Amino acid sequence: MAYLERTSETMGHGVVAARSVREIADTPQARTQRHGQHHVVFYEGDAAERIYELQDGIVMLYKLLPDGRRQVVEILTRGMIFGTAGGPRYDVSAETLTPVRLAVHERREVDASAVLQSHVAKCLMAQMEGLHEHAMLLGRKSAMERVASYFMRMVPNRGGEGCAGPVSEACDPHDLVLNMTRQEIADYLGLTIETVSRVISELKRRGVIRLERQDRIHVTRVCGLCQLTGIH
Amino acid sequence: MAYLERTSETMGHGVVAARSVREIADTPQARTQRHGQHHVVFYEGDAAERIYELQDGIVMLYKLLPDGRRQVVEILTRGMIFGTAGGPRYDVSAETLTPVRLAVHERREVDASAVLQSHVAKCLMAQMEGLHEHAMLLGRKSAMERVASYFMRMVPNRGGEGCAGPVSEACDPHDLVLNMTRQEIADYLGLTIETVSRVISELKRRGVIRLERQDRIHVTRVCGLCQLTGIH
DNA sequence: CGACATTTTGACCTAATTCAAGCATCGTGG
DNA sequence: CCACGATGCTTGAATTAGGTCAAAATGTCG
Known part of the structure; x- marks a missing residue:
């Protein structure tokens, strides 16, 4: 457990003391890996020999159909696990969206x-x-609801059910960083890139959000956005 | 099985947890429950106090949006587990599709x-x-591909990738039983009941399947069906 | 048999996709 | 520092897959 658990020093936001350690040691237990953005940790179909815990950064898991259609099935943040498999091979590919730090465990360990x-x-x-939440989004939500839900994911204390008060403190604005291209967002939400773009434009038009940059969004009215997720 | 089955069927989706089965026994180990068809084991929002293993039968897990839209997120068969939760409450409702036998474990056990x-x-x-597979289906597959994939799920040794040979032994016909209404299938596949019906009719027209009864399907050409799943 | 529930079919509509330009944004090298 | 591609993003117009609404048909069961 010791190695999977985040140690207190690493709890802070990507502080990283000088320790220029690529691999802390040859501990028979977990070792640590670092990767830059857009690095593929493993491919769908690879032998499933390791399990990873994301200590820092963001990773996406996706599947491909032979004709090139892609579905991002999961977006992982700090503390989440991936690389688990029911059979001998990975059922998804894993790619970093930001630089990451991973704890790696051999399967047999x-x-x-x-x-x-x-x-x-x-x-x-x-x-x-x-x-489960994502299946609901993909199977039953409209494009607007999907994008709104996606943005709300990134607002801390997001209104999961108990978002009740529509004019309460939860209504203050909030800034968020996407870390994903429009294409990646589209593949995550089961939409096309054009539809994602159009919905974002519509949200701007309605004054719910403002784009600081392509990948930096200022949510002017968090509650307004939350109302659009379909969960109310 | 007979006792108290009514209790939890008090309607009202998820609202009140009327389970009172807890007093069956105080076996520290697993105890067994039996339920008939269409029995709700627990509702989304109930306190997550038990974990279940499906020993026999079929169970579906689903989520609801406040306006009534439903998404079936998982269909469970023998040996699978449900009732696991990250927080203190179930995130889905669990309902039997057939009579079932369940091994029940208290969460603290x-x-x-x-x-x-x-x-x-x-x-x-x-x-x-x-x-993951289901997310791909919901996010990226056409109605025809969804229905074909759904049927193929129920064909043993279904052509997962290695379906290769199009005219091999895998091409012989196969019978299958649905255990789900059109509405349930639609909610599982993220479609409407009408679309499911239309696709099934189209498959009949093409001679890929034949309906023995509403819920009994004879797959005339397994390979033909497999070709329609999108995985080739 | 007859009443109810489920499924199928038809006609029409709409949300999202597709196809095709136009625009920003960004990194590179002159 | 700016011109230049390259890449990614946005917008518009046309198309379409699937949804919606409204019967009709089929199945189920007392």
Whole structure:
């Protein structure tokens, strides 16, 4: 557990003390990997020999159809796990969206360690809820609801059910950074790039958001955005 | 099974958790529950106090939006686990599609047992792949591809990638039972009931399937159906 | 048999896609 | 520092897959 658990010094936002360690040591336990943006950690179909915990940064998991259609199935943030597999091969590809720091465990290590498995179970239980939510989004929400939900994901204390008060403190503006291209967003939301763009423009038009830059969004009215997610 | 089955069927989606099955026994280990068809094991929003393993039968997990839109997020078969939660409440409702036999574990039992957690981890890793596959279906496949994929799920040794040979032994016909109404299928596939019906009619017209009954399908050409799933 | 529920079919409509330009934005090298 | 491609983003017009609404048909069961 010690190695999967985030140590207090790393809890802060990407502080990183000088320790220019690429691999802390050859601990039989976890080792740490670092990767830059747009690095593919593994491909769908690769032998599933390692399990990863994301210590810092963002990773996306996606699947491809032979004709090139892509679906981003999960977006992972700090503390989440990936690389788990039911069979001998990965069912998705994993690609970094930002520079990342990963804790890496050999599959057999995990198979042999009750502590690790316990941790994996806990993480997967939580992550599964995200997948359920995403299935609802993909199967039943309109383009506007999908984009609004996507933005709300990135607002801390996002109005999950208990967003109640429409004019309360939750209504103050909020800034967020996308870390994804329009194409990646589209592939995550099950839309085309054009539709994503159009919906964003519509949100600007309605005064709900403002674009500081392509990938930096100022949410003028968080509650207004939340109202558009379909969960109210 | 007979007792109290009514209780939780008090309608009102998710609102009140009227379960009172908890007093069956105080077995520290797993106990077994049986339920008939269309029984709701728990509602979205209920306190997540138990984890279930499906020993026999079929269960579906679904989420609802406040306006009534429903998305079936997972269909569970023998050996699969449900009722896991990241937080204190279930994020989905669980309803039986057939009579079922369930192994029930108190949440705290699981929290205290390395063996159980190990088992849960294993199951969730496998089930997660199903959710990924489903996200691909919901986000990127056409109505025809969705229905074809849905039917293929129920063909044993379904052509997952290695379906290669188009005229091989895999091409022989196959019978399957749906266990779901058109509405349930539609809610699983992210379509309307009319679209599901139309696609099924189209498959009949093309001679790929034949309806023995509403819920019994004879797949005349398994390979033909497989070709329509989008994975080739 | 007859009443109800589910499924199918038809006609029409709309949200989202597709195709095709135009625009920003950004990094590079002159 | 600015011109220049390159890349990614936005916008418009036309198309379409799937949804909606409204019967009709089929199945189910007392």
